[in-house]
Amino acid sequence: MDGRLKLHVPEPEVRPGGTPDFSGVKIAKAGSVRRPPVDVDPAEIRDMAYSIVRVLNRAGEAVGEWAGTLTDEELLAGLKTMMRVRAFDRRMLMAQRQGKTSFYMQCLGEEAIACAFRKALEPGDMNFPTYRQQGLLIADDYPLVDMMCQIYSNRRDPLKGRQLPVMYSARKHGFFSISGNLATQFVQGVGWAMASAIKGGDRIAAVWIGDGSTAESDFHSGMVFASTYKAPVVLNIVNNQWAISTFQGIAKGGSGTFAARGLGFGIPSLRVDGNDYLAVHAAAKWAVERARRNLGPTLIEWVTYRAAAHSTSDDPSAYRPKEESDAWPLGDPIKRLKNHLVLRGAWSEERHVQAEAEVDAEILAAQKEAESHGTLHTGPKPSVRDIFEDVYEVMPPHLRRQRQKAGV
Amino acid sequence: MPRMTMIEAIRDAHAVKMAEDEDVVVFGEDVGYFGGVFRCTAGLQETFGKNRCFDAPINESGIVGTAIGMAAFGLRPVVEMQFADYVYPAYDQIVSEAARLRYRSAGDFTCPLVVRMPTGGGIFGGQTHSQSPEALFTHVSGLKTVVPSNPYDAKGLLISAIEDNDPVIFLEPKRLYNGPFDGDHDKPVTPWSKHPLGEVPEGRYAIPLGKAAIRREGSALTVLAYGTMVHVAEAAADALGIDAEIVDLRTLVPLDVELIEASVKKTGRCLVVHEATLTSGFGAELVAVVADACFYHLEAPIVRVAGWDTPYPHAQEWDYFPGQARVGGAMKRVLEG
Numbered sequence: 001m002d003g004r005l006k007l008h009v010p011e012p013e014v015r016p017g018g019t020p021d022f023s024g025v026k027i028a029k030a031g032s033v034r035r036p037p038v039d040v041d042p043a044e045i046r047d048m049a050y051s052i053v054r055v056l057n058r059a060g061e062a063v064g065e066w067a068g069t070l071t072d073e074e075l076l077a078g079l080k081t082m083m084r085v086r087a088f089d090r091r092m093l094m095a096q097r098q099g100k101t102s103f104y105m106q107c108l109g110e111e112a113i114a115c116a117f118r119k120a121l122e123p124g125d126m127n128f129p130t131y132r133q134q135g136l137l138i139a140d141d142y143p144l145v146d147m148m149c150q151i152y153s154n155r156r157d158p159l160k161g162r163q164l165p166v167m168y169s170a171r172k173h174g175f176f177s178i179s180g181n182l183a184t185q186f187v188q189g190v191g192w193a194m195a196s197a198i199k200g201g202d203r204i205a206a207v208w209i210g211d212g213s214t215a216e217s218d219f220h221s222g223m224v225f226a227s228t229y230k231a232p233v234v235l236n237i238v239n240n241q242w243a244i245s246t247f248q249g250i251a252k253g254g255s256g257t258f259a260a261r262g263l264g265f266g267i268p269s270l271r272v273d274g275n276d277y278l279a280v281h282a283a284a285k286w287a288v289e290r291a292r293r294n295l296g297p298t299l300i301e302w303v304t305y306r307a308a309a310h311s312t313s314d315d316p317s318a319y320r321p322k323e324e325s326d327a328w329p330l331g332d333p334i335k336r337l338k339n340h341l342v343l344r345g346a347w348s349e350e351r352h353v354q355a356e357a358e359v360d361a362e363i364l365a366a367q368k369e370a371e372s373h374g375t376l377h378t379g380p381k382p383s384v385r386d387i388f389e390d391v392y393e394v395m396p397p398h399l400r401r402q403r404q405k406a407g408v
Numbered sequence: 409m410p411r412m413t414m415i416e417a418i419r420d421a422h423a424v425k426m427a428e429d430e431d432v433v434v435f436g437e438d439v440g441y442f443g444g445v446f447r448c449t450a451g452l453q454e455t456f457g458k459n460r461c462f463d464a465p466i467n468e469s470g471i472v473g474t475a476i477g478m479a480a481f482g483l484r485p486v487v488e489m490q491f492a493d494y495v496y497p498a499y500d501q502i503v504s505e506a507a508r509l510r511y512r513s514a515g516d517f518t519c520p521l522v523v524r525m526p527t528g529g530g531i532f533g534g535q536t537h538s539q540s541p542e543a544l545f546t547h548v549s550g551l552k553t554v555v556p557s558n559p560y561d562a563k564g565l566l567i568s569a570i571e572d573n574d575p576v577i578f579l580e581p582k583r584l585y586n587g588p589f590d591g592d593h594d595k596p597v598t599p600w601s602k603h604p605l606g607e608v609p610e611g612r613y614a615i616p617l618g619k620a621a622i623r624r625e626g627s628a629l630t631v632l633a634y635g636t637m638v639h640v641a642e643a644a645a646d647a648l649g650i651d652a653e654i655v656d657l658r659t660l661v662p663l664d665v666e667l668i669e670a671s672v673k674k675t676g677r678c679l680v681v682h683e684a685t686l687t688s689g690f691g692a693e694l695v696a697v698v699a700d701a702c703f704y705h706l707e708a709p710i711v712r713v714a715g716w717d718t719p720y721p722h723a724q725e726w727d728y729f730p731g732q733a734r735v736g737g738a739m740k741r742v743l744e745g
C-alpha cells in the first residue's frame with residue numbers, strides 16, 4: 001500500500017492460452033433448491049438469487065420439487081425444437097459465410113432458454129426479445145421460410161428489407177419487433193404489461209436482456225416501473241457469460257449475481273440453470289403464473305454460456321480460451337435433454353441420429369424455398385418504394401416529394 | 409363560448425379524449441394526484457381514476473419506454489415530461505424506438521403516443537427550465553412535432569395529436585400558458601380571457617396536424633414563427649407599423665410548405681424567428697424550404713432571428729430572449745435588403 005488510489009477493473013479468470021477453470025463457480029446440486037408457492041413473500045426467497053435451480057442431474061435424472069412440469073411427449077417436442085433451432089443457426093451461419101446475407105447471430109448452447117420458456121406462455125402473451133431468442137419463434141412454429149426471407153432481405157422479407165438480419169417482428173407469435181439498440185425493449189415490455197393490467201385482461205409480458213446489457217439505464221428503468229406498478233411481467237436476464245468480448249464481471253461489478261439485482265426492488269428473483277430444459281420450463285411456469293395471478297414481476301437470471309461467437313463479425317479466440325465452452329460446467333442443453341429421454345426409455349441414440357437427419361432436411365428445404373425469393377445480393381429484392389412507406393401511417397407531403405425525386 | 413387559459417385548454421383536451429376513448433392514459437412526474445407542476449392534468453385522476461392517470465417515477469426514459477410498450481399494446485398514452493429540458497434521458501426511446509417502430513416492423517407494431525413538454529424561456533428558469541429543443545425532434549423521421557401558440561390551437565392540436573396513430577412531440581411554450589406573452593416583460597401579460605384565441609369551444613374539435621395559420625395578413629414581408637414568437641412578432645410589427653404577414657406554423661413536421669410558399673411569393677420577403685439557438689435550428693430548415701420554393705420571388709435575403717448559441721442564462725434572460733427589439737430590427741433589415 002503506497003496510499004495512492006488505484007482503479008479496479010475486473011478481469012476474467014482466464015484469457016486465451018490459459019486453462020479454463022470453473023471449479024470456483026458454485027453450482028447447487030440438481031433438486032436441492034426448494035420450489036416456493038407462487039405467492040411467496042419475496043423476503044423469504046432472497047437466498048434463491050444466489051443459488052441455482054436445477055432439475056436434471058449429472059446422471060440425467062429429473063429430481064427435486066421443480067421436476068414434473070412436462071410429459072414425455074412435450075419433452076420430445078422440446079428436444080426437436082432445440083434441434084431445429086441449432087440446425088437453423090448452422091445453415092444460416094453457412095449462408096452468411098457464402099455471402100447470401102450480411103450478418104447472422106447464433107444462440108448455440110442457449111437453445112433451452114427460449115424454447116422451454118415459450119412453452120410456458122399462452123397465446124396473446126408478448127415477448128420483448130433480444131436478437132438471441134430465435135427459439136421463441138421456432139418453438140411457436142413461426143414459418144422458418146419467413147425467418148430466412150428476413151435474414152436474406154429478399155422480396156418476401158416480412159420487414160421489407162428494412163432491418164438487419166435476425167431483427168424479426170411477429171406480433172401474432174407474441175414476438176415484439178427487435179430494435180438493435182440494447183435494452184430498450186426491457187422497459188417497453190414492462191409498459192406493455194402495465195397496459196394489460198390497465199385494461200384488466202389476462203395477457204402478460206416477458207422481457208429479455210443479456211448480461212452485458214443489464215448495465216444499461218433501461219434495465220434499471222424497467223425494474224423501477226415493474227416493481228412500482230407490480231406489472232405482470234417476467235424479467236429475463238440471459239447470462240451467457242459474455243457481451244461480445246467483455247466478460248460478465250464488467251456489467252455485474254461487485255454484485256454477487258445478476259438475479260440479486262432484483263432484491264433491492266423487492267422483486268422475487270431466481271437463478272436458474274439455463275441449459276436444463278426442465279428447469280427452464282418449471283421456473284418459467286412459476287414466474288408466468290405469478291404474473292398471470294397479478295402477483296407482480298419475477299426476475300430470472302438464466303445461467304448459460306455463449307458457446308459460439310457473438311455474431312458473424314466476431315472471433316472469440318482473441319479474448320477467451322477455445323476450451324472454455326467445453327469446460328462450462330452446465331453442459332449442452334440438447335445433450336442433456338436427450339440423455340434424460342434416453343434414460344427414461346422415451347428416446348434412443350438411433351432415433352436421435354434419424355431425427356437430426358430429418359431436421360436437417362426440413363431446414364434445407366426451407367432454405368431452398370427462401371432462396372427462390374432471392375438472397376441479399378441476388379434475385380428479387382424488396383421494392384425501393386418501400387423505403388418511403390411506414391415512416392408514418394399516411395405519407396406526408398415532404399416524403400411524397402422525396403419519393404418522386406428518388407424516381408420511384 | 410368558454411374562455412380558457414392554455415393550461416385549461418390542454419387539460420380539457422385530455423379530458424375530452426379520455427372521456428371519449430378508454431384507451432387514452434395519462435402519466436408523468438407529479439401528473440396524477442397533484443395534476444402536474446403546471447396543472448395541465450389537474451382533476452384527471454379524480455375524474456378518470458388511477459388506472460387512467462397516475463404518477464410516474466422520476467425516470468424520463470422509463471416514462472417514454474413504458475408508454476411505447478403501452479402504445480404497442482393498443483393504448484394511446486399521453487405522457488408529460490416535466491420540462492422539455494428533461495427529455496434527454498428519454499431521447500433514445502423517442503428517436504430509436506417510438507419513431508421507428510412502425511417502419512422497422514413494417515407496420516406489425518405501431519406507436520400512437522404523445523409526449524408533451526413545456527418549452528421555452530421567459531420565466532427566469534435558467535438553463536434547465538428554458539430550452540427549446542424542437543430541432544432535435546424535427547430532425548427525426550417518424551416523429552411529428554407540434555408547437556401551439558394559443559389555447560384554441562392547443563386544444564385542437566392536442567386532440568389531433570392524441571388521435572394520430574404515430575408518435576407526436578407536443579411542445580407547450582410555457583410563457584404562453586397564462587397569456588399571449590409578446591416579449592414585453594415589464595408589463596403584466598394580458599390574460600387569455602381578453603384574447604380572441606382564448607375562446608375555446610367545449611367538447612371535441614380537431615385542428616389538423618401539418619396546417620399553418622396566418623395570424624396577421626400583410627404584404628410587406630412574411631414572418632415565419634411558432635409558439636411565443638408569434639406574439640412577439642405581432643407586437644413588433646404593430647409597434648413599428650409594418651405590414652407584416654405573420655405565419656404561425658403550429659406544426660413543424662409535417663410542415664405546411666404550401667402556405668409558406670404562397671405567403672412568401674406574395675410578399676417577396678421573409679423573416680424567420682425562433683427562440684431556440686440559431687445554429688442548426690429549425691429556422692435553418694425554414695430558410696432552405698423558402699429558398700428552394702421561392703428563390704426567384706425573393707427581393708431580399710432571408711433573415712433569421714433566434715436565441716444566441718449559448719446556454720439559456722438566468723440573470724440575462726431578457727438579453728438572450730429574442731424580443732421585440734431584435735425581431736423588429738430584423739423586419740426593418742428585411743424590408744431594406
Ligand SMILES: Cc1ncc(C[n+]2csc(CCOP(=O)(O)OP(=O)(O)O)c2C)c(N)n1
Pocket residue numbers: 130132180181182209210211212213214238240242243244306310
Ligand atoms: C445501446 C447499444 N450499445 C451497444 C451496442 C453494441 N452491442 C451489440 S451486442 C453487444 C453485447 C451485448 O451483450 P449481452 O447483453 O450480454 O448479450 P449477448 O450478446 O451475450 O446475448 C453490444 C455491446 C448496441 N447494439 N446497442
Ligand SMILES: [Mg+2]
Pocket residue numbers: 210211212238239240241242243244306
Ligand atoms: Mg451476454
